[in-house]
Amino acid sequence: MSKTSDRPVCIVTGASSGIGAASALLFAQRGWNVVVNYASQREGAEKVAAQCREAGAEALVVRADVGDDAQCRALAQQVQAHWGHADALVNSAGITTKFADLKDLEALDAEDFAAIYRVNVIGIFQMARAVAPLMKGRPTPGIVNISSIGGRQGTGSSIAYSASKGAANTLTLSLARALAPAVRVNAILPGMVDGQWLRKGLGEAVFQERRKRYEGRALLQAVVQPEDVARTAYWLAAEATKQTGQLIDLEAGFLLG
Numbered sequence: 001m002s003k004t005s006d007r008p009v010c011i012v013t014g015a016s017s018g019i020g021a022a023s024a025l026l027f028a029q030r031g032w033n034v035v036v037n038y039a040s041q042r043e044g045a046e047k048v049a050a051q052c053r054e055a056g057a058e059a060l061v062v063r064a065d066v067g068d069d070a071q072c073r074a075l076a077q078q079v080q081a082h083w084g085h086a087d088a089l090v091n092s093a094g095i096t097t098k099f100a101d102l103k104d105l106e107a108l109d110a111e112d113f114a115a116i117y118r119v120n121v122i123g124i125f126q127m128a129r130a131v132a133p134l135m136k137g138r139p140t141p142g143i144v145n146i147s148s149i150g151g152r153q154g155t156g157s158s159i160a161y162s163a164s165k166g167a168a169n170t171l172t173l174s175l176a177r178a179l180a181p182a183v184r185v186n187a188i189l190p191g192m193v194d195g196q197w198l199r200k201g202l203g204e205a206v207f208q209e210r211r212k213r214y215e216g217r218a219l220l221q222a223v224v225q226p227e228d229v230a231r232t233a234y235w236l237a238a239e240a241t242k243q244t245g246q247l248i249d250l251e252a253g254f255l256l257g
Helices: 018-029 042-054 069-082 110-120 122-135 159-179 196-202 204-217 226-239
Strands: 009-013 033-038 059-063 088-091 142-146 184-190 247-250
Touching: 009 018, 009 069, 009 122, 018 033, 018 042, 018 088, 018 226, 033 042, 033 069, 042 059, 059 069, 069 122, 088 122, 088 226, 110 122, 110 159, 122 142, 122 159, 142 159, 142 226, 159 184, 159 247, 184 226, 196 204, 226 247
Parallel strands: 009 033, 009 088, 033 059, 088 142, 142 184, 184 247
Antiparallel strands: none
């Protein structure tokens, strides 16, 4: 058992970059030990873990594909052996198979849906199921699922992606019911996020064009930064102790624009 096992512990999936990386670092900066999970980008995960350690946290780097139940359970077992408990789980791991125009129904097939749902929906369920036993008995533990406003609007990188986020929203409500009162479960629904995932998927020119349109509609005239999502995740996990089953839009006023 780690010497710092008395500190709160946050597990962040998909923490090698983007929202997951920002979340892991913020929890570390606020006195938590963190699990930096990744599926393929080990170099990125190690870099994030190093930043967490510089912030004074103990960081455990764990490779696990959240779409594989055995690997989710193995991750939970490592946390159990290392710290003996978990206080927060941020389900940030997410994928899209391709960026496809919503009107092009031939751009996707059943394999695209299955691959996306495997991580974006089933992965959330499997991680929650694996980690929840480590949370029970802890003071106000919380699970935070990173979803998207695309799950409300039917928009995003593809129909399969937006459908998966809609399913993640419903799953959040079901898990909140299933795990109450021991564990709180909430979701964050970001709008357009300024990150490498979207820049690479769209290409820089298209990204900048869509960013300009988004900022033009959003009441706050801004897009969302990964750090914005991280701060909201921390609030839901550590401070919003009477919040469960909530879907928190984080879109700079885009939905009212």
